[in-house]
Amino acid sequence: xxxxxxRDRPAxxxRDRPAxxxRDRPAxxPTRGRAAKxxxxxxxxxxxxxxxxxxxxxxxxxxxALIMLSAVIxxxxxxxxxxxxxxxxxxxxxxxQEATARGILGAAAETGALERAVLAWNDSAxxxxxxxxxxxxxxxxxxxxxxxxxxxxxxxxGIAYNVDVVYETAAGERAVEQLVYQGRPxxxxxxxxxxxxxxxxxxxxxxxxxxxxxxxxxxDTYFAPDASAGSVYNVLRVEVVVWRI
Amino acid sequence: MADLRPPxxxxxxxxxxxxxxxxxxxxxxVVLIALALVMNxxxxxxNLATRSDSSGATDAAAYQRTIESAALEAFEYAHAVNxxxxxxxxxxxxxxxAGIDAISTRQEATYGHVPNLSVAATVNGTxxxxxxxxxxxxxxxxxxxxxxxxxxVRAFNVFVDDRTDLNESGDREFRVVARAPTERWYMNxxxxxxxxxxxxGVNATGSYDTCRRSAPKLWINVTAGTVDxxxxxxxxxxxxxxxxxxxxxxxxxxxxxGSYSLVVDEDVRVAYGxxxxxxxxxxxxxxxxTVDLFYRTAELDYRSKIEIEPGDHDG
Numbered sequence: 001x002x003x004x005x006x007r008d009r010p011a012x013x014x015r016d017r018p019a020x021x022x023r024d025r026p027a028x029x030p031t032r033g034r035a036a037k038x039x040x041x042x043x044x045x046x047x048x049x050x051x052x053x054x055x056x057x058x059x060x061x062x063x064x065a066l067i068m069l070s071a072v073i074x075x076x077x078x079x080x081x082x083x084x085x086x087x088x089x090x091x092x093x094x095x096x097q098e099a100t101a102r103g104i105l106g107a108a109a110e111t112g113a114l115e116r117a118v119l120a121w122n123d124s125a126x127x128x129x130x131x132x133x134x135x136x137x138x139x140x141x142x143x144x145x146x147x148x149x150x151x152x153x154x155x156x157x158g159i160a161y162n163v164d165v166v167y168e169t170a171a172g173e174r175a176v177e178q179l180v181y182q183g184r185p186x187x188x189x190x191x192x193x194x195x196x197x198x199x200x201x202x203x204x205x206x207x208x209x210x211x212x213x214x215x216x217x218x219x220d221t222y223f224a225p226d227a228s229a230g231s232v233y234n235v236l237r238v239e240v241v242v243w244r245i
Numbered sequence: 246m247a248d249l250r251p252p253x254x255x256x257x258x259x260x261x262x263x264x265x266x267x268x269x270x271x272x273x274x275v276v277l278i279a280l281a282l283v284m285n286x287x288x289x290x291x292n293l294a295t296r297s298d299s300s301g302a303t304d305a306a307a308y309q310r311t312i313e314s315a316a317l318e319a320f321e322y323a324h325a326v327n328x329x330x331x332x333x334x335x336x337x338x339x340x341x342x343a344g345i346d347a348i349s350t351r352q353e354a355t356y357g358h359v360p361n362l363s364v365a366a367t368v369n370g371t372x373x374x375x376x377x378x379x380x381x382x383x384x385x386x387x388x389x390x391x392x393x394x395x396x397x398v399r400a401f402n403v404f405v406d407d408r409t410d411l412n413e414s415g416d417r418e419f420r421v422v423a424r425a426p427t428e429r430w431y432m433n434x435x436x437x438x439x440x441x442x443x444x445x446g447v448n449a450t451g452s453y454d455t456c457r458r459s460a461p462k463l464w465i466n467v468t469a470g471t472v473d474x475x476x477x478x479x480x481x482x483x484x485x486x487x488x489x490x491x492x493x494x495x496x497x498x499x500x501x502x503g504s505y506s507l508v509v510d511e512d513v514r515v516a517y518g519x520x521x522x523x524x525x526x527x528x529x530x531x532x533x534x535t536v537d538l539f540y541r542t543a544e545l546d547y548r549s550k551i552e553i554e555p556g557d558h559d560g
Binding site: 057060064067068071072074075091092095102105106109110166168172174193194195196197199201227228229230231232234235237 | 263267270271273274277278280281284292295296303304307308310311312314315318319322323325326337340341343344345347348349351352353355356
């Protein structure tokens with residue numbers, strides 16, 4: 001960066017000042033380097049001489065500004081993804097939604113609401129009681145205790161969710177029955193799941209949520225088949241997928 | 246690159262500040278970048294710290310809870326349908342747990358989790374019940390041994406049908422006794438006519454305490470320590486019995502009417518014959534069941550023993 005002062009610095013300007021008399025003092029030897037002088041000592045670079053620095057300084061200023069601007073933009077970009085940012089991609093929000101879904105499933109499983117919800121089967125349709133003709137609840141939640149929990153936690157907060165019931169077919173394959181389908185989840189969706197073991201003698205529930213005399217193993221239209229030889233009927237894995245809209 | 250050191254004097258001397266400004270600009274830029282890096286590191290750390298659990302520990306806990314309730318249901322289902330003694334009970338619970346294991350293993354494997362369930366052990370016991378009447382033996386004895394040489398009792402419930410059938414306190418009151426060679430625990434049930442109360446008295450290691458209820462009829466859950474649904478501090482079954490085995494007796498069985506049921510951890514059916522109406526009956530029952538649970542994920546290897554013992558007084 002720093003150049004030796006004697007090498008590159010041109011001679012003092014002679015334009016604005018008369019040259020010293022050559023009689024009294026010999027002219028300084030020609031500067032080594034870029035410029036030569038005419039006989040009268042005038043700098044031959046003219047406009048390409050000292051005026052060049054203005055251009056270079058402008059360029060330096062622009063470069064410095066770009067560097068500083070880049071640093072500021074870089075810093076601002078970083079702050080856009082803090083975990084506390086109120087955006088749909090916030091990790092905190094996703095964690096909370098996942099924990100809420102887990103909590104709902106856990107509470108519903110403990111109180112039996114989850115079992116009542118998945119065994120509320122209308123054999124004449126056949127589909128879940130009160131479900132739309134598509135076979136699932138497309139808007140809103142099922143009118144039972146499990147649905148009320150989903151409603152309080154998600155529907156009232158403007159959060160969309162799907163509830164899938166994964167079960168095993170008679171051939172030992174994995175199949176899915178949709179209980180609630182509110183659309184295709186976004187990239188920021190989270191899910192929570194809870195398994196539920198259904199036994200042969202567990203009753204089917206009627207439209208009011210009361211147990212009927214029909215056991216699930218006697219209900220031919222129920223979506224999940226008897227997948228086990230013993231007293232176990234099937235293992236249903238209830239998955240709740242949650243996302244902000 | 247422009248000169249950084251213009252002449253010290255003359256019109257160009259002002260440009261000496263350009264170098265300073267330039268260097269300052271660079272320093273500020275470097276400081277800003279450093280700040281951005283520090284902030285980025287902090288945010289990245291915070292992001293990692295707030296990530297949801299990826300090891301599967303929460304899933305393991307939820308799976309265990311599912312299996313606990315399912316194994317309890319399988320245990321009760323086996324007793325509800327059983328008609329072939331211990332072999333049938335053991336086969337039923339083992340098949341049920343194997344069925345849950347087979348299906349849930351295939352389901353969980355889809356999500357990268359590998360659970361494994363198996364029945365590790367069962368303990369044969371006897372369910373003794375008397376549905377109605379006085380609490381005498383099959384031979385009509387007032388004082389008799391319900392089960393001898395037992396070490397544990399679960400689901401011991403006594404229903405007192407009518408307060409007026411009870412004797413007054415201190416007058417040949419109905420009594421349940423846990424009797425070891427040198428130690429004795431007993432619970433007596435009597436009435437206090439003046440206060441219109443049922444009195445449940447408990448003698449444990451010499452100290453005597455009572456719980457009083459004004460209900461005309463009530464349930465005493467002996468192993469859970471509740472009287473009429475409310476906790477009774479004095480009532481802790483077999484408290485102070487330190488030997489591994491004791492006998493369970495009923496004294497003054499005709500001084501109460503109602504019903505009772507309990508499960509002991511030994512096969513004591515030989516002491517009971519064919520039950521007539523109003524007689525106590527003894528049936529094969531599993532005292533408890535232990536299920537081994539393994540749950541593996543890429544980052545977690547979890548093992549647990551689930552003990553199924555409905556109505557266990559140890560909690």
